[in-house]
Amino acid sequence: MNPGVIKAYILKEFKELVRSRLILIVYILPTMIIILFGYGIRMEVTDARTLIIDNDNSRISRDLSARFDHSKYFDTRVTSGMSEQKALKRIKQARVDILIIIPNGFEKRLLHGEKTEIGVFIDGAFPVRATTMQNYVKGVIYNAAQSLMRKKPENLITINSRNLFNQAMRDEDAIVPGLIGLILLVAPAILSALLIVKEKEEGTIFNFYSSPIKKSEFIVAKLVPPLILHSLNIFILFLWATWLFEVPFRGSFLLYWGAAQIYILISLGVGLLVSIITRTQIVAIVLTIIITIIPGFLYSGMLMPISSMSGESKIEAHIYPVMYFNHIIYDTFLIGQGLDSPKNQLYLAILVFYALFLILLGSWLMKKEIA
Amino acid sequence: MIGTFFALVAKELIGFFRSWGLVAIVLYSFTLDIYITGAGIEMQAKNIAVGYVDETGGGMSRKILSRLHMPEFQKPVMFTSQEALSQSIYNREIMVGLIFESDFEKSLKKYGRSSIDLLLDSIAATQSFQALQYLQNILLDYADIGIPVELKIHKLFNPNATTSQFMAMAEMLSVITLLGVILTAAVFVREKENGTWDIMLLMPIDPKLIILAKSFSQVLIIMGGVVIATGIVLFGIFDVPINGSISAFFLLSFFYAFTSAGIGLFVAAVSKSMLQVAQISILIMMPLIFLSGAWTPIHAMHPLLQELSLISPLRYYIEGSESIFFRGTDVADLWSYFAGVIILGSVLYFYGFRKIGRLF
Numbered sequence: 001m002n003p004g005v006i007k008a009y010i011l012k013e014f015k016e017l018v019r020s021r022l023i024l025i026v027y028i029l030p031t032m033i034i035i036l037f038g039y040g041i042r043m044e045v046t047d048a049r050t051l052i053i054d055n056d057n058s059r060i061s062r063d064l065s066a067r068f069d070h071s072k073y074f075d076t077r078v079t080s081g082m083s084e085q086k087a088l089k090r091i092k093q094a095r096v097d098i099l100i101i102i103p104n105g106f107e108k109r110l111l112h113g114e115k116t117e118i119g120v121f122i123d124g125a126f127p128v129r130a131t132t133m134q135n136y137v138k139g140v141i142y143n144a145a146q147s148l149m150r151k152k153p154e155n156l157i158t159i160n161s162r163n164l165f166n167q168a169m170r171d172e173d174a175i176v177p178g179l180i181g182l183i184l185l186v187a188p189a190i191l192s193a194l195l196i197v198k199e200k201e202e203g204t205i206f207n208f209y210s211s212p213i214k215k216s217e218f219i220v221a222k223l224v225p226p227l228i229l230h231s232l233n234i235f236i237l238f239l240w241a242t243w244l245f246e247v248p249f250r251g252s253f254l255l256y257w258g259a260a261q262i263y264i265l266i267s268l269g270v271g272l273l274v275s276i277i278t279r280t281q282i283v284a285i286v287l288t289i290i291i292t293i294i295p296g297f298l299y300s301g302m303l304m305p306i307s308s309m310s311g312e313s314k315i316e317a318h319i320y321p322v323m324y325f326n327h328i329i330y331d332t333f334l335i336g337q338g339l340d341s342p343k344n345q346l347y348l349a350i351l352v353f354y355a356l357f358l359i360l361l362g363s364w365l366m367k368k369e370i371a
Numbered sequence: 372m373i374g375t376f377f378a379l380v381a382k383e384l385i386g387f388f389r390s391w392g393l394v395a396i397v398l399y400s401f402t403l404d405i406y407i408t409g410a411g412i413e414m415q416a417k418n419i420a421v422g423y424v425d426e427t428g429g430g431m432s433r434k435i436l437s438r439l440h441m442p443e444f445q446k447p448v449m450f451t452s453q454e455a456l457s458q459s460i461y462n463r464e465i466m467v468g469l470i471f472e473s474d475f476e477k478s479l480k481k482y483g484r485s486s487i488d489l490l491l492d493s494i495a496a497t498q499s500f501q502a503l504q505y506l507q508n509i510l511l512d513y514a515d516i517g518i519p520v521e522l523k524i525h526k527l528f529n530p531n532a533t534t535s536q537f538m539a540m541a542e543m544l545s546v547i548t549l550l551g552v553i554l555t556a557a558v559f560v561r562e563k564e565n566g567t568w569d570i571m572l573l574m575p576i577d578p579k580l581i582i583l584a585k586s587f588s589q590v591l592i593i594m595g596g597v598v599i600a601t602g603i604v605l606f607g608i609f610d611v612p613i614n615g616s617i618s619a620f621f622l623l624s625f626f627y628a629f630t631s632a633g634i635g636l637f638v639a640a641v642s643k644s645m646l647q648v649a650q651i652s653i654l655i656m657m658p659l660i661f662l663s664g665a666w667t668p669i670h671a672m673h674p675l676l677q678e679l680s681l682i683s684p685l686r687y688y689i690e691g692s693e694s695i696f697f698r699g700t701d702v703a704d705l706w707s708y709f710a711g712v713i714i715l716g717s718v719l720y721f722y723g724f725r726k727i728g729r730l731f
Contacts (some may be wrong), residue, residue, distance in 0.1 A: 040661035043497035135504040158535035307420035
């Protein structure tokens with residue numbers, strides 16, 4: 001390899017990146033993704049629009065409504081006498097999330113020790129929210145019922161819960177570290193694929209085919225600019241996560257940085273492979289997005305913990321590099337075991353292996369001739 | 372006039388079908404991509420990995436553990452010490468750790484109340500929260516305190532709360548947005564890049580007709596994809612219910628496809644190469660998708676974002692489609708969604724139309 005040639009080629013790549021204003025996208029896109037997703041994904045349910053039809057209007061039923069009213073989880077409106085049909089229509093029009101109907105004679109029956117029932121209707125179009133809302137409603141009503149009971153319960157077991165890693169169960173803590181992993185997988189891959197495929201589409205690749213530059217020099221020259229540019233993003237994203245989203249950082253910064261650099265190499269390897277099989281930039285972009293975003297989401301642990309997976313998806317999760325990096329990144333942000341943990345050491349080694357494997361495979365498959 | 376229009380549309384369609392890479396990507400996006408998202412993304416807490424340390428010597432604790440079962444929980448794994456359990460949680464192999472202290476059973480028999488220590492990996496906040504709620508309900512059920520109130524809970528529209536149907540639908544709408552913008556922008560910019568644009572300029576055809584025909588051809592491709600995706604993936608594989616009118620959905624999709632084509636026109640007007648098309652479309656579409664309510668209901672967003680979401684046409688499209696598929700809203704009640712899509716769509720399309728028209 002001739003360092004002079006590589007340097008010249010890298011310089012040319014940088015000039016092109018600046019001239020085509022592609023450099024802006026290198027920094028705008030990751031920041032935009034982390035801000036939009038970070039603010040945009042809210043799994044926690046607050047202010048569920050709740051309509052209580054209180055047909056009883058007694059002390060107990062009013063007490064129950066007040067409990068809903070005082071909870072931050074519900075945005076409550078109480079009426080009486082509205083017909084069930086009309087209220088259900090409101091749910092159909094997506095104006096109400098939860099409908100609770102307290103029947104006539106509710107208090108009387110309760111005081112006489114008879115069974116009575118409360119009807120609850122929940123908009124299930126958004127499934128996770130529906131389950132969460134259902135559990136909230138159950139919680140409020142059971143609690144109210146318990147405080148009304150005169151008889152002491154016999155087998156009451158309470159839970160002393162210690163929430164590890166994410167005490168307040170914040171969505172930001174759960175999602176933002178995973179987003180960093182997603183961005184560092186997608187963005188460098190797109191850039192490296194484009195840098196090569198652009199030359200193919202514009203025909204300037206023939207300069208490479210016909211000039212004495214070696215294949216290895218070409219690959220180094222194509223991969224170094226995205227590597228350098230995106231390395232800065234490791235720090236930018238870190239700042240957004242800790243400063244804007246206030247995600248705690250409990251682990252080793254060195255591990256975070258090192259693992260992220262290796263992960264960028266993996267991403268560049270993916271880009272390299274894409275650039276070999278595609279001829280037009282548009283196909284290269286879409287293909288890169290397809291093969292990185294979906295595994296990047298599925299196996300990140302953001303939406304579903306790896307330990308909850310079973311069967312095929314568990315095997316697939318172990319095949320993609322995403323899971324290994326995300327384990328390390330969640331460890332550095334929230335858990336803080338660092339390199340002392342054998343699992344982190346193993347996963348880091350696996351990442352190094354992936355990076356080498358993908359880049360070597362790409363270099364081997366790339367041909368310095370017209371395909 | 373009409374003949375020229377259809378000749379142009381046919382030209383674009385033939386061009387599309389000749390580029391096999393593009394055809395493959397469109398087909399992939401409208402089938403496999405939607406399938407993978409629907410089948411893969413599960414946000415409900417299921418199959419949770421549970422570990423426990425039992426210092427009581429069995430009995431009561433066994434009975435409680437036997438209530439943790441599929442589909443919510445995996446079979447609980449026994450650990451001999453709290454250290455081992457907590458190490459496993461730190462390595463994220465176990466999500467919920469239960470500790471039965473040695474006086475657990477005694478205290479329950481003596482005083483009628485007792486407590487369990489719970490270690491919870493709460494990184495995946497939603498799922499941890501649901502896991503906690505499951506456990507609480509199991510213990511409440513176990514206590515059998517005889518609450519005289521019966522709760523009749525109906526989850527409307529999607530009684531089993533299956534995520535796959537919702538995710539598949541949301542993904543299809545995102546695919547429509549993505550391809551609608553990129554394909555439309557691509558047909559113009561490719562001509563710019565290949566230099567055939569100049570030939571277009573020389574042709575004795577009204578440029579308006581060219582723009583209309585080119586964008587209409589891409590709308591047709593998208594609609595083809597929508598039919599395939601709804602028929603095969605949504606109805607065929609995921610059994611998505613259709614409680615409303617399917618023709619209303621296709622009509623809404625048709626208007627929406629024009630809206631995204633309008634954005635595509637704008638993107639095509641301001642970009643010189645496919646590379647720029649990709650960049651600009653991503654910059655425009657990401658906020659569009661995130662302001663749409665696909666991931667978070669609008670009313671749970673930051674107030675400023677709520678206002679902003681009013682100008683996202685995808686918002687009306689998603690809410691409208693949700694209402695048609697799941698809620699089964701009457702056609703008459705859908706007018707606001709149609710109005711939103713059509714008004715924003717005409718503005719965007721007209722703006723893109725003018726913008727690209729200037730290049731002629």
